[in-house]
Amino acid sequence: MSGTNVQDAVRQKYGEIARSVGQSGCCRPTACGCSDPITSDLYSASETAVLPDNAVAASLGCGNPTALIELQPGQTVLDLGSGGGIDVLLSARRVGPTGRVYGLDMTDEMLALARENQRKAGVTNVEFLKGTIEAIPLPDRSVDVIISNCVINLSVDKDSVLREAFRVLKPGGRFAVSDVVIRGDVPSDVRRSLELWVGCIAGALEEKVYDAKLRAAGFVDVDLDPWRVYQIHDARAFLAESGIDVDKIAPQVDGKVASAFIRARKPEASACCSPTCCS
Numbered sequence: 452m453s454g455t456n457v458q459d460a461v462r463q464k465y466g467e468i469a470r471s472v473g474q475s476g477c478c479r480p481t482a483c484g485c486s487d488p489i490t491s492d493l494y495s496a497s498e499t500a501v502l503p504d505n506a507v508a509a510s511l512g513c514g515n516p517t518a519l520i521e522l523q524p525g526q527t528v529l530d531l532g533s534g535g536g537i538d539v540l541l542s543a544r545r546v547g548p549t550g551r552v553y554g555l556d557m558t559d560e561m562l563a564l565a566r567e568n569q570r571k572a573g574v575t576n577v578e579f580l581k582g583t584i585e586a587i588p589l590p591d592r593s594v595d596v597i598i599s600n601c602v603i604n605l606s607v608d609k610d611s612v613l614r615e616a617f618r619v620l621k622p623g624g625r626f627a628v629s630d631v632v633i634r635g636d637v638p639s640d641v642r643r644s645l646e647l648w649v650g651c652i653a654g655a656l657e658e659k660v661y662d663a664k665l666r667a668a669g670f671v672d673v674d675l676d677p678w679r680v681y682q683i684h685d686a687r688a689f690l691a692e693s694g695i696d697v698d699k700i701a702p703q704v705d706g707k708v709a710s711a712f713i714r715a716r717k718p719e720a721s722a723c724c725s726p727t728c729c730s
């Protein structure tokens with residue numbers, strides 16, 4: 452599939468999921484069915500209690516990026532691929548009325564759902580923007596913190612995403628995202644099956660490659676923390692349904708896919724190596 456086709460497939464898939472939110476018949480509209488070990492149990496009861504039901508029901512992440520980083524009142528936050536808006540709404544409470552949170556998404560149905568959730572939550576320091584994470588529609592050095600939840604793995608152009616994230620961050624700004632990563636070598640056919648299981652249409656990055664790409668974009672203090680490592684039993688039903696001999700590939704699969712917290716920082720202006728490197 453070409454890059455454009457992959458992006459169209461992602462948009463179509465998440466448009467369908469957004470339309471299904473709030474309808475009966477499925478416990479959660481996840482990418483991988485009703486009992487998805489990736490998207491389950493990510494938020495505390497005290498967090499979800501203050502959110503509209505459909506913001507919680509539309510949660511499709513693989514972590515809780517708002518728990519990764521301390522947000523300060525007055526900060527500007529950007530959520531890459533904001534979906535139904537759960538992390539935007541949680542962040543809006545933390546930055547308070549003097550702060551601002553942008554949710555960026557390319558799928559019209561997700562934006563409509565997020566705006567409806569914003570209206571129900573009665574939150575005004577939030578704006579949902581239409582656009583792609585490969586070409587962020589915000590000015591240079593305008594954001595204090597970038598969060599994202601299981602979206603960068605969907606991008607066909609991860610270098611552009613990381614370059615754009617670096618561009619819009621203020622010097623000293625922080626990048627705190629949750630994403631799916633591959634750990635070490637996995638045969639390519641097995642890897643593709645695993646990626647389909649976790650919903651990574653464009654492919655997850657191997658953790659060392661992710662680290663290198665962040666540094667190449669200019670980030671420092673890069674830290675990847677695989678906090679939920681998946682075992683063969685997590686993917687067994689999906690792989691078996693795809694006609695794969697699960698027991699045969701088990702040793703190559705166990706522990707090879709993880710949800711990771713990924714943190715990095717844009718250097719302070721004074722720490723720049725050249726007059727242009729922090730632009």
Ligand SMILES: C[S@@+](CC[C@H](N)C(=O)[O-])C[C@H]1O[C@@H](n2cnc3c(N)ncnc32)[C@H](O)[C@@H]1O
Nearest residue numbers: 465510511512532533534556557558583584600
């Ligand atoms: C797996 S869902 C995650 C949504 C949300 N972050 C959450 O935790 O529930 C992925 C979201 O990212 C959006 N998305 C995927 N690729 C994108 C891209 N290249 N640019 C903008 N949005 C994108 C999709 O439309 C979808 O809403």
